[in-house]
Amino acid sequence: MTHVEQVNQKRRGRRAAGEDTKAALVAAAREVFVEKGYDGATVRAIAAKAGVDAAMVNHWFGGKEGLFAQSVLQLPFDPAEVLKRVLDGPVDEAGQRIVRTFVTVWDATGGGTFAALLRSVTSQPEVAGALKSFLVNAIFKNVLVEIGSEQHELRATLCATQMIGLGIVRYVLQFEPLASTDAETVxxxxxxNLQRYLTGELD
Known part of the structure; x- marks a missing residue:
């Protein structure tokens, strides 16, 4: 690094790219997402709070959606990868693929972080709003656009209620036999039910 580059880096107060950068972004994102909500939070604001270059968000997380998934939802997957998996197959089986994907991921951690998030939803409206915006805008609306359905807002919201409800019953309340039913059966x-919200008649 040249002397000029060192001076510029010091002036900006940026961190070097590395695991410390990733951790700083995650910590900053949790605060900004809760304060501003998913839609109101910007990559620039999160990066500024973390003291890193905004390009590091794409480098580590692939964008705002991935950062939200790993910071607030603490989900160990990239939303873009989930979309690819969900859309890989017949449209009339998309509902099953969505449920299978999410339940498989949640089961891998015993529903731990997701259950903790759901428990905080009733006491922290900001978290509830961020969760709703993420599921509706970053996941289900994108699925609906790709499969060509209309009424995106209504359908996406219905899909979100289905998955959140499933998560509460399976991981928070742990109602049997659903809590221990294998992912494929679920x-x-x-x-x-999810397929109807995606492609079926709603009236």
Whole structure:
């Protein structure tokens, strides 16, 4: 690094790219997302709070959606990868693929971080709003656009309620036998309900 570059880096107060940068972004994102909500939070604001270059958000998380997933939802996957998996197959089986994908991921951690998030939703309206915006705008609306459905707002919101409700019953309240039913059975039984919200008649 040249002397000029060192001076500029010191002036900006930026961190070097590395695991410390990633951790700083996660910590800053949790605060900004809760304070501003998913829609109101910007990559620039999060990066500024973390003291890193905004390009590091794309480098580590692929964008705002990925950062939200790992910071607030604490989900170990990239939303873009989830969309790719959900859309990889017949449209009339998309509901099952969505349920299978999310339940498989949640089961891998015993629903721990997701359950903790759901418990905080009733006491922290900001978290509830951020969760709703993420599921509706970053996940389900994108799915609906790709499969060509209309009424995006209504359908996406219905899909979000289905998945949040499933998460509460399976991981927070732990109602049996649903709490211990295998992911494939859950996907086959709950998937058709989600499929109606995605592509079926709503009236």
């Amino acid at each position: 996907a086959r039984t709950v998937g058709p």
